[in-house]
Amino acid sequence: MLDVTTLSMESQMSVHFTQLFTNSSIYRRNQELIKELIAPPPGSKDLYFQTKYSQPSLTPTKACVLKQYWSNWRYSQDNVIWFLTKMLLSCWFDFWQIGTEIEGARPE
Known part of the structure; x- marks a missing residue:
């Protein structure tokens, strides 16, 4: 597939693959699907997280220390x-x- 879609093959075949794809029905259908999936459902709320990280920094530190202790x-x-x-x-x-x-x- 990669050999067929190179620039040298495009020039040999006199075909512009990018242009073919952007004019295809698959491209248009994908663009419509993207627009549909981007829009949030009605009545939904934005995500909100109180902190940047899911756990306080002491928790993973403690897990790493205990893992090393038991490994030793x-x-x-x-x-x-x-x-x-x-x-x-x-x-x-x-x-x-x-x-x-x-x-x-x-x-x-």
């Missing part, structure tokens, strides 16, 4: 690996002074 307890082996990795890296950088060869890396 559910997968305790991940916590052990995370802890051991941090301990290994801290020993590597602090005790063996890795990276002190870089000029200005360690304050005098």
Whole structure:
């Protein structure tokens, strides 16, 4: 379909697809449907929301914190690996002074 509706095919076929569509009955019917659906029903009221957000900001924050808390307890082996990795890296950088060869890396 995309190959047929390119500008090069339009010029080969001497057809302007946009013009064909805007002159079609489908286009006119769609435009009438849009006008019909835009108009609100009689007696209806505009939507009104008291706040910008559906919930106070504390509620999703609490949900995220609890999700992370339960995730940490559910997968305790991940916590052990995370802890051991941090301990290994801290020993590597602090005790063996890795990276002190870089000029200005360690304050005098």
